Amino acid sequence: xxxxxxxxxxxxxxxxxxxxxxxxxxxxxxxxxxxxxxxxxxxxxxxxxxxxxxxxxxxxxxxxxxxxxxxxxxxxxxxxxxxxxxxxxxxxxxxxxxxxxxxxxxxxxxxxxxxx
Amino acid sequence: xxxxxxxxxxxxxxxxxxxxxxxxxxxxxxxxxxxxxxxxxxxxxxxxxxxxxxxxxxxxxxxxxxxxxxxxxxxxxxxxxxxxxxxxxxxxxxxxxxxxxxxxxxxxxx
Numbered sequence: 001x002x003x004x005x006x007x008x009x010x011x012x013x014x015x016x017x018x019x020x021x022x023x024x025x026x027x028x029x030x031x032x033x034x035x036x037x038x039x040x041x042x043x044x045x046x047x048x049x050x051x052x053x054x055x056x057x058x059x060x061x062x063x064x065x066x067x068x069x070x071x072x073x074x075x076x077x078x079x080x081x082x083x084x085x086x087x088x089x090x091x092x093x094x095x096x097x098x099x100x101x102x103x104x105x106x107x108x109x110x111x112x113x114x115x116x
Numbered sequence: 117x118x119x120x121x122x123x124x125x126x127x128x129x130x131x132x133x134x135x136x137x138x139x140x141x142x143x144x145x146x147x148x149x150x151x152x153x154x155x156x157x158x159x160x161x162x163x164x165x166x167x168x169x170x171x172x173x174x175x176x177x178x179x180x181x182x183x184x185x186x187x188x189x190x191x192x193x194x195x196x197x198x199x200x201x202x203x204x205x206x207x208x209x210x211x212x213x214x215x216x217x218x219x220x221x222x223x224x225x226x
Contacts, residue, residue: 102148104165
């Protein structure tokens with residue numbers, strides 16, 4: 001049982017390049033999330049998907065787009081990377097249908113992204 | 117004022133001692149509170165959740181919630197070097213998802 005799988009684990013981009021972070025979960029969870037973690041800032045929500053076919057903005061959505069491809073997969077796209085997007089990105093999922101304000105989040109292993 | 121505040125630490129305790137980690141939050145309507153542990157270079161993992169005022173114990177861990185004073189704490193008894201990690205407090209602030217504090221780094225000295 002793999003849980004939440006993220007790819008890639010590491011990525012270096014030049015300013016202006018684009019890329020997509022992939023995330024898949026095999027727990028039949030309804031909700032999926034993308035967070036970024038910066039030193040001293042904690043985890044901040046970028047986007048979430050409360051169910052297949054729906055996505056909503058979180059706290060820091062600017063510069064990102066997401067796609068809930070199916071129930072298993074939730075991707076995060078940077079169209080034109082900026083140095084301010086250098087961060088560690090975590091995908092997460094939860095069982096319920098809706099924002100996980102009262103249930104456990106399961107996290108992927110993270111993607112360390114550097115934008116030069 | 118941040119919605120969820122934690123002292124960044126590091127909090128250093130000797131092996132076998134009690135480690136006390138604190139978290140304050142600003143939204144009086146918050147109902148759900150969580151402690152996540154994050155080892156260096158790893159992803160967060162849930163260790164405790166608490167929803168009602170008072171104490172909740174799970175093994176060596178005790179979560180304490182005081183809604184009137186708007187704080188939640190985590191006590192780790194008989195601290196072990198393997199408890200050395202960053203502990204993230206997460207609170208339901210009524211927004212779209214949990215709001216996380218920036219974490220407290222705990223160092224348990226052998």
